[in-house]
Every structure is written in structure tokens, then in C-alpha cells.
Amino acid sequence: MITAIPPKFETVMIIDDNVIDLYITSRMITKNNFGKKVLEYSAADEALKYLQDNQENISVLPQVIFIDIYMPVMSGFEFLEGYDKLPEAFKNNCKAYIISSTIDNFDIALAHNDKNVVSFQVKPITKEFLDRISVV
Numbered sequence: 001m002i003t004a005i006p007p008k009f010e011t012v013m014i015i016d017d018n019v020i021d022l023y024i025t026s027r028m029i030t031k032n033n034f035g036k037k038v039l040e041y042s043a044a045d046e047a048l049k050y051l052q053d054n055q056e057n058i059s060v061l062p063q064v065i066f067i068d069i070y071m072p073v074m075s076g077f078e079f080l081e082g083y084d085k086l087p088e089a090f091k092n093n094c095k096a097y098i099i100s101s102t103i104d105n106f107d108i109a110l111a112h113n114d115k116n117v118v119s120f121q122v123k124p125i126t127k128e129f130l131d132r133i134s135v136v
Contacts, residue, residue, distance in 0.1 A: 007036040008135060013062035014040050015047045015079065016099070017071040024124050025066055025099065034130045035064070044071050044079035051083070055090055062094055064133065066125070069100045076100070079100055080116050091116065097133075099123055 012035030016022045022040055025072050029035045039062060041047035047067075054060050065083075069076040076098060083096060098111040098120045111120040 007033050007035060009035045009063045009113075011035060011037045011039060011060070011062040013047060013065045014038060014067075015044050015065065015071070015076070016068040017042050018068070021056075021068070021099075021123055028130065032127050032130050034081075044074040044076060048074070048079055048082045051086060052084075052091075052105045055086055058090070058093070058109050061090060063135075065069075066099045067092060067096060069098060069102055069111070077110060077114075080114055083088070084116055086093075095133075097121060099125060 012029050014022055014025045014029070016025065019042065022042060026038050026040055029038050039047075039050070041050070044067065047065075051061065067076045067079055080096065083091070095118045096116050097118050099122075100107070100111075100120070101123045102108065108120055111117050118133075
């Protein structure tokens with residue numbers, strides 16, 4: 001009998017205003033058994049509101065967040081400013097990754113220097129990238 005391997009993470013959040021990138025990232029997550037549930041947001045302000053509204057309900061919060069940098073209304077860096085204000089208990093159980101197609105060295109340096117960002121990854125994400133992410 002073959003036993004199904006449980007997903008690496010219960011919930012993963014993707015924030016990207018490009019619907020094609022959102023779809024590709026979501027498919028990579030589900031296809032590679034990386035996340036059981038995928039929360040997709042095309043607007044960073046809506047994703048931040050979800051986290052703020054549910055910060056006390058850990059069961060619905062993501063363990064991993066993939067966020068793009070350049071988005072209308074609220075950029076990925078502005079999202080991270082709001083994320084920084086969330087409780088430490090949440091941030092200790094949720095890791096943020098910048099997923100971007102930028103080649104701007106300033107943005108890449110900003111991502112690497114943000115205490116809430118684990119790493120910067122060029123789009124699209126790969127199975128190898130997902131494999132390198134360890135459980136918190």
C-alpha cells in the first residue's frame with residue numbers, strides 16, 4: 001500500500017498582481033506537495049488585512065508567504081512594513097520570501113537586508129527552490 005506524503009506546509013500565501021505568475025506559483029506549490037492550502041492574493045493590502053484580521057487564529061494563517069515587489073496600491077516592501085507590526089509569535093511561525101523578476105540591485109539589496117525576508121528568489125519559482133525551504 002502506498003502512503004501519501006503529507007504536504008510540507010499546511011498553508012502558503014502568494015501575493016502577486018500578475019495573474020499568470022500567481023497561477024504558476026500556485027501550481028508549483030500544489031504540484032510539488034509544498035502546501036495543502038494556497039491563499040492567493042493579487043493585492044498586498046488585502047493580504048495584509050487578512051493576516052491582521054486573523055492574527056489570533058493561527059490555524060488559518062500561512063507558514064510561508066511568497067510576495068512580489070512591484071504591485072499597485074501597496075508594494076511588497078510596504079506589505080513587509082505592515083507585516084513587521086504583526087505579533088512576534090506569528091512571525092516566528094511564518095516566513096516571508098520575495099519572489100520577483102526585478103534585476104534592480106537596490107531592490108535585491110533591500111530584500112536581503114529586511115529582517116522579515118528569508119530570501120529573494122527570481123520568478124518563476126522552481127521545485128529546487130521549494131525543496132530548500134525548511135519547515136519552521
